[in-house]
Amino acid sequence: MADTPPFGIRFKNLPSNEQVPVSEPESGRQGGVAESGRQDGVAQRHDRVEVYQQALDFAARAYLVLEHAEAERFYLRDQLDRKSAVIPQLVAQGLATADMKLRRALYLRARQALTDCAAILDILMERRIVALDVLEPARALALALLDKLLALTVPPPRVW
Helix, strand or coil, X not given: CCCCXXXXXXXXXCCCHHHCCCCCCXXXXXXXXXXXXXXXXXXXXXXXXXHHHHHHHHHHHHHHHXXXXXXXXXXXXXXXXXXXXXXXXXXXXXXXXXXHHHHHHHHHHHHHHHHHHHHHHHHHHHHCCCCHHHHHHHHHHHHHHHHHHHHHHCCCCCCC
């Protein structure tokens, strides 16, 4: 079969990025799109999905926290920097993956990294290194994003 890639997966009529219309996410759904990254039959690029945008926003807010945490030891700042940067990458990879089992695994890794970030933010809050007005928005966004990622990592129910 000439149109079959060498690894045996066939994609049927997937539009290119230029053919995908820009659409606003609907409220009421998890992240504005179904778990498959599609909305009403229209493919979504990762940069148009609300969960990805929230992950980017969290990474930016975590960076603001890092700028105010100069007195903190290097390893906590380094962990927060690395883990907050990997979350949008894992969400984007999950949105680009067709295999649902692999997609859930990527979302699970993003959720684990986000849990680590939330714990580091709690440590910074307890040590009173960073002002609460800088720390609290990042922590609230982390907890909201954790709820969305939890919904995306739940495996489907088994049918016996």
